[in-house]
Amino acid sequence: IERSKPLAHGVRVRLHHGTRSTNARIRLTDREELQPGTNSLARLRLDEPFVTLRGDRFVLRSMDGVTVGGGTVLDPSATGRRPDPSWLEALESNDAKKAVPLALARKPTQGMTTEELSLVLGLPSDEVSRALQSDARVETIGNIHVAAGEVVAARERLLTALERRAAKRPENPEITVAEARTATGLSTPLADAVLADVTFEAVRVTDTGVSLPHANSVPPELEREAEQLLQDLQAAGPQPPAAEPTPAMRLLIKRGDAVELGGSLFTAREAAESVLERIKTICRESGEISLSGLRDSLGTSRKYAQAWLEYSDAAGVTSRTGDVRVLTRRHRQTM
Structure with missing residues (x-):
């Protein structure tokens, strides 16, 4: 406004947008002071969130209520400490060919649909679509447009x-x-x-x-190692040696040929099924099974009996009651 006072960089004003208003601070992009009757690109830092759209108009008043100017929203979701002059100039020009690549460059890992670009740029969708056609700076994947090179890099x-x-x-x-x-x-x-x-x-x-x-496809050497390991586990029966989860062991587990007992103990699937059947049989005959009872039945040490009972609990075959295990309801019903 020609008869108003100059607006200094950083001055606080009252912004009016529609029926709402809030305090704001002016950040001029290219000068320290805006003279009356002139215009400039600027960023407004609002004291409270406002919902605005590209192209919305607003009025600025001094803190004592005097109208000092107004403007048009170019970028309602501006980010960063300093505005990008080329981006603001592209928005101000309403040139889709110039603005689309810059808009996509601002969201390199997200990309934007035609509709999103239209909303951000304040331009008709058909105009945005024409700008996207045969533009080497843009590539499209599905219905999402991204800056050239982003998809290849991903x-x-x-x-x-x-x-x-x-x-x-x-x-x-x-x-x-x-x-x-x-x-x-x-x-x-x-x-x-x-x-x-x-x-x-x-x-x-x-x-x-x-x-x-x-x-x-599994490498031949890993296949041979897995076959030998499975033979060793089958031979060990209910007393498998402690082992590391090597690639060969993980391959057997993935295929269902081996299972993990816990505590660095792995066993062949058929050995696990055999022990679980023995636990079920003892429970059905005696009503329960103890650690010492399973140890004697398997002819193993206390360590293995403990591991097998914990495996049985985890498999839902038994549950612990005091110092003994009993069959779970599901397995009692199959007696």
């Missing part, structure tokens, strides 16, 4: 994570979908669009997880 991050997993866990090279999303470094919707892209043939996506296509 795929490379995912492939690196899968290669590390395959090298570390050859018996189970698959990661969960949630882990795959995290590996891409993208937002969930954009990561899901990348995983669903049929042109991304470098990964294998299933209901259970994500892996490299060639990583699902």
Whole structure:
């Protein structure tokens, strides 16, 4: 307003928007003082949250109620300490071709749909769509637009994570979908669009997880190691030696050929089933089973008897009552 006083950088004013108003502080972008009758790009820091849209108009009054100016909202969700002049200029120009790439660059891991771009830029959807066509600075995955190069970089991050997993866990090279999303470094919707892209043939996506296509075949040396380990577990029966969860052991567990008793003890599946059947038989004949009773029945040490009873409890076959175990209701009903 020509007859008003100059507006200094940092001055406090009263902002009026529709039927609401709040105090605000002016941050001029290119000068220390705005002279009457001139205009400038500025950031307004409000004392309380306001819902505004691109293109909304507002009035500024001094703290004593005198109207000193007004303006138009360019970016209602501005971030950072300093505004980006090129971004504000693109918004002010209403040029979709110029503004779309800058808008996407501000959300590199999220991307935006055509509708979201239209809302942020305050431009018609058809105008935004035309700007998106054949623009080398933009790529589209599903219905989400992102800055060029972001999808390629995300795929490379995912492939690196899968290669590390395959090298570390050859018996189970698959990661969960949630882990795959995290590996891409993208937002969930954009990561899901990348995983669903049929042109991304470098990964294998299933209901259970994500892996490299060639990583699902077990290396021959690991297969041989697993076969030998299974034979050793079967020979050990109810007294398996303490062992580490090696890749071969994890492979047997994944296939269901081995189970974990706890306390670094692993056993063959058939041995576990045999011991559980013996526990059921003793309980049905005697009504209960004690640690010493199972120890004598198996001909093992107290350590193994304790591990087997805890495994039986975890499997839902027995429950502890004092110093003894009894069959759970489900297994009593099958007597």
